[in-house]
Amino acid sequence: MNVRDIPGFLDVREEHGETTVVVERERVRDAARHLRDELGFNFLADVVATDYLNWGTKGVSGYIGTASGRDLNLPMTQGLQAQPRPKPWRFSVSYHLLALREGAPRLRLQTLLEDGDPVPSVVSVWPTADWHEREQFDLMGIRFDGHPNLVRILLEDDWEGHPLRKDYPIGGEPVRFSDAE
């Protein structure tokens, strides 16, 4: 399998026995079509976005905030033993692909982006991406260009913000009768 022929190819990593192919954001759909038609990845298992805001900064991983911004967990928050490799981009969007054939080859197609960058939707390649992309839009605020129905799926339509972002703290939701706090 030659992953270097994938349109928009940037990088390939082998970690923990998994292959990650990083492609240019603008060419995700071309890469997806190539992977499906040429390399046989006919099954899209998952679409998932990750927020790397303040990656590698002390205390972020354990951040529990309140509406007033106090960190409830501060005494227990430990720094990192080793600095993780830097993540220069704010978000990553990963597509977990599977080929339904002998050996069950899997591949992670990944693209990196900043806040507000649109990612081409892959609904036209794998229809199952419909809800997966809506979920990532809803919870992480990733815009998918060309998605036929990009509306919130798990939260109410008038919800403000995207809860899985790292700048959306637990306790950030105003709670009634909590003025004394």
Add this chain to the structure above:
Amino acid sequence: MSLAERTKIYESSRIPQRVPTVLDVPPELLSSDDILQVNFGPNHPSTHGVLRLIVDLDGEQVVGLSAVIGYLHTGFEKNMEQKTWWKAITYPERIDYVGYQNNELVFVLAIEKLLALEIPEKATWMRMLLCELNRIHSHLVFLGTSALELGAISMFWYTFREREMVLDLSELVAGQRMHTRYFQAGGLAEDIPRGFYSECRKFVEWMPQALDDYLGLLDRNKIWLERTKGVGLLSADDAIALGQSGPVLRASGVDWDLRRDDPYLSYDKVHFHVPVYHGGDVYDRYRVRMDEMAESVRIIEQCLDKLERMDGKPWIADDRKVVLPPREELHTSMESLIHHFKIVTEGYRVPEGEVYVAIESPRGESGCYVVSDGGPKPWRVHFRAPSFVALEATATCMRDTLVADMIAVVGSLDAVMGDSDR
């Protein structure tokens, strides 16, 4: 059987064109003024929890449909980011609360993959045994509730009788009927209690008889057959395009099971058969699950044969940085006390990296994507929920059906709303 030589369920794709998960009312019907829009759910006894279906009806014919989910969204993924790895294991089983053991397994496997932990053989076989028990539990709930919804009330009592046996076994092992939290990164939380094997043997001997009873109750039941056969069609190509997995995929004629095709635990060391049916309808989905229960019983038997010869073997890895020290050592060893304290308060650190682990849960491919920054808490946890994906197929399955069949179709997709909404 390859895709080419399969009998066709229907010609060409039935996935809706504009949005793959929304069935739009045909424009020529829209102007006829006869279309009635009906809202089913979110609180409807036969939508398996809080699923809402907005259905456009032309008489009794379903001509438009869209599924609305999210009523059970509780922010599990966000919550897990705030907990140490050790504490976060409690969450996944509450996501898919019917297939709890399998969901717990997938998260634990993800942690172990990042830690590169070696798991003792005994723990591996016990995990398989419990996951297969859980598969039976999940399919029993499916069978009981689906039959109940179509009017076969007695099925419900019978399946829940055997479900109770599975829960009793859970209680015996872990002290909890559901949501056991028995899997620990590194192995099992406790040794397998004495008396478990004999109790489990009793269940294994009982279950085939019970399965025969179910078949006798349902498989010659004319109402059941007429309401399930040829209803809710889904072809193999459509099922793959819509990301369907597990029994739904296998009922559409795709011979795919991660336990056999991408083995985890020790599934490559047991003998079992993967049931595949080619009708792609509600009836075949029910048959796949029935056959899977029989296969699960076979796997449990093989696990028991193995486990009974492993008395006294370790049930958890010997890595003091991750695994709690034995309870009795806490009174005598300072070292153990420190390790215990560190793991419980601060949690163990998991090396930096990202992994995706997938297993065959009762509902299909259950995946867990985990990102670690090297700290004691997960940076990002995401679950590939098979129920979420199964509900994407509602629009395709419901094309050209009657409104009464909707209940049968939703039941056959076997979605757990906790799983789909997370």
